[in-house]
Amino acid sequence: MNFELSKSAKARKEMFHAIAENMMRPISHQYDEFEHTEPDEFFQMMWQASKANRESSRVAFEDEEGDGAAPDSLKAKKPSENMLVTAIQIEELSWGDCGLYLSIPNPGLGGAAVGGLGTPEQKKRYLADFYDGEPRWGAMAITEPHFGSDSKQVATTAVRDGDEWVLTGTKIFCTAGERALDKSDGFVVVWATLDKNKGRAAIKSFIVAAGTPGVTVDRVEDKMGIRASDTAVITLDNARIPYDNILGTAEIIEKGRAGFGGVMATFDATRPVVAASAIGVGRAALDFVHETLRDSGIEIHYEASRRQMTVLEREVIEMEAQLQAARLLTWRACWMMDRGERNSREASMAKCKAGAAVTKVTQKAVELLGPMGYSRKYLVEKWMRDAKINDIFEGTQQINQMIVARSILGYSSAELN
Numbered sequence: 001m002n003f004e005l006s007k008s009a010k011a012r013k014e015m016f017h018a019i020a021e022n023m024m025r026p027i028s029h030q031y032d033e034f035e036h037t038e039p040d041e042f043f044q045m046m047w048q049a050s051k052a053n054r055e056s057s058r059v060a061f062e063d064e065e066g067d068g069a070a071p072d073s074l075k076a077k078k079p080s081e082n083m084l085v086t087a088i089q090i091e092e093l094s095w096g097d098c099g100l101y102l103s104i105p106n107p108g109l110g111g112a113a114v115g116g117l118g119t120p121e122q123k124k125r126y127l128a129d130f131y132d133g134e135p136r137w138g139a140m141a142i143t144e145p146h147f148g149s150d151s152k153q154v155a156t157t158a159v160r161d162g163d164e165w166v167l168t169g170t171k172i173f174c175t176a177g178e179r180a181l182d183k184s185d186g187f188v189v190v191w192a193t194l195d196k197n198k199g200r201a202a203i204k205s206f207i208v209a210a211g212t213p214g215v216t217v218d219r220v221e222d223k224m225g226i227r228a229s230d231t232a233v234i235t236l237d238n239a240r241i242p243y244d245n246i247l248g249t250a251e252i253i254e255k256g257r258a259g260f261g262g263v264m265a266t267f268d269a270t271r272p273v274v275a276a277s278a279i280g281v282g283r284a285a286l287d288f289v290h291e292t293l294r295d296s297g298i299e300i301h302y303e304a305s306r307r308q309m310t311v312l313e314r315e316v317i318e319m320e321a322q323l324q325a326a327r328l329l330t331w332r333a334c335w336m337m338d339r340g341e342r343n344s345r346e347a348s349m350a351k352c353k354a355g356a357a358v359t360k361v362t363q364k365a366v367e368l369l370g371p372m373g374y375s376r377k378y379l380v381e382k383w384m385r386d387a388k389i390n391d392i393f394e395g396t397q398q399i400n401q402m403i404v405a406r407s408i409l410g411y412s413s414a415e416l417n
Contacts, residue, residue: 009085014246016089018122019049020096022123025379028097030381031228036220039100039228046104064311081335083269087276091327094280095287098230098386101277106130108176109319110138110271112190113205126187126207136210138264139180139188141171141234150399151191151264152200153351156236158192158259160250163243167192167214167236173393177232186210190236194252202252205266207245225385271347271394272333275326275354278390282323282358283385285365289316292369312368319364322357329353345407348400355391355400397415 004011023042031039093101107114107130114126126138147153156169165189171177180186188208195202208215214237221231225319293300293316300313309317329350336343367371374381391397406416 003084003328003335005088006081009361012085013088013092016092017095019046020092020094021213024093024096024100028100028379028382029321031097031100035222035227036230039103039279040235042100043105043135045102047131048106050106051131062372065187071390079360083337084331087330087334090273090276090279091283094277095227095284096280098277098281099226101280102175102226102229105135105137105179107138108180109140109266110187110207110272111246113140113189114138114207115204116266116269118274119244122207122244122247133185134183136183136186137176138186139174139176139189140205141174141177141188141190141195143171143173145170145172152203154189154191154193154203154208154412156192157195157196158194158204158206158246160194160243161240164240165243165246167206167208167239167241170218171234171236171237173221174232174234175393177234178220178230181210181215181217181232183210184272186214186256188234190234193354194250198252205247205249206241208239208241209245212239212241225382225387226389229302265344268333268342268347269337269393270344270353271400272330272337274390275330275333275350278354278358278387279323279327279330279368280320281383281387281390282326282354282361285362285380285387286316286323288321288378289319289368292372314366315368319361322361323408324355326357328351345404348395348403348407351394352397352400352404355397358387359391 005336022044027039027042032373036411042123075197090101094159107127111127114122130136130138133163142151142154144153144155146155156167156171159166159168159400169192171190174188177188180188187210189207190206192206193202194204214234216237218235221233223231248365290300291303298312300316301309302317304313306314318386329346333350337347362380365380369378372378375381395403402416405411406413409416
């Protein structure tokens with residue numbers, strides 16, 4: 001694996017860092033303090049930037065072939081660096097502000113599901129054509145009041161009625177859920193079961209468009225971190241959607257990627273993205289520590305042996321090592337996806353490492369900086385609050401550790417849970 005970035009990747013890294021530094025950092029405190037306000041100017045700026053890539057995306061999706069029955073569309077036809085560049089972009093934007101990054105108008109996690117399981121027509125409508133018109137959002141609704149990371153417990157039902165599906169249930173902790181359902185042409189991908197008696201095999205995902213009768217946002221959560229991002233509770237009460245809005249096959253298959261495994265394969269793409277975001281938050285905290293030490297005339301003596309270093313030096317170097325290890329695991333998972341290789345284990349490894357690393361690094365930054373770290377005058381305490389979600393959503397630390405263990409040991413979910 002060669003992670004030397006191309007000139008194009010380096011240029012995009014610099015561009016998104018400039019956005020993070022000049023557009024996100026100056027408003028970071030404001031939208032953390034006032035959680036449910038809308039940074040409209042930032043939304044418009046990012047929407048216009050995203051639309052610049054619309055035509056190239058449109059061509060890519062229109063050229064793609066396949067029936068969408070399984071997530072083979074995740075595979076690149078030839079090696080690329082699309083996923084790797086995405087991770088780099090997200091690291092930079094999260095360095096600016098993780099909550100604002102999660103608020104940027106885009107297809108979001110719902111788009112990842114469409115990209116993994118959708119038909120060419122679904123991809124064209126919800127991905128290639130998504131940036132027509134005004135800013136809008138996509139979202140994904142998985143978690144329910146009675147479960148968190150154990151997705152096989154989905155109880156929201158989908159019942160076929162002629163040429164429609166009727167969805168009923170409640171979803172919680174839906175990132176960008178309110179914005180996705182509030183804007184014309186926004187959408188939410190909802191996980192639901194076709195038959196509660198058939199377990200995982202009957203769980204499918206469905207595209208629910210904004211404005212669908214029977215779909216309501218009950219509330220938006222007040223949160224500890226990522227406060228610029230809306231997190232919604234959504235109720236579906238006999239919500240009717242077209243039959244063709246199912247992602248993948250409607251057939252209940254006990255084994256294989258066309259069933260629950262296909263739905264779960266969305267995480268192969270999204271977990272490295274969450275890991276990249278975590279690294280961006282951790283790097284923001286570490287950069288501030290370095291800046292503060294430089295301003296105080298304190299140097300890190302990298303050439304010294306460990307026993308000759310101060311406690312402070314050892315702590316800072318350990319923080320750097322943790323983030324670098326997380327970044328390499330994340331880039332590896334992205335590199336594999338760009339080459340069409342199955343990366344489920346590597347995606348979970350990256351998510352595990354990055355979630356643990358950002359939690360440790362941001363807490364240590366607050367500790368090392370003392371009053372500066374704990375004061376709301378600076379962003380360090382905010383980064384510590386933002387960090388923890390990366391160890392929770394897209395599968396908790398414990399869930400991802402179990403996925404990795406099953407993969408290494410060759411156990412099924414029934415054998416190791």
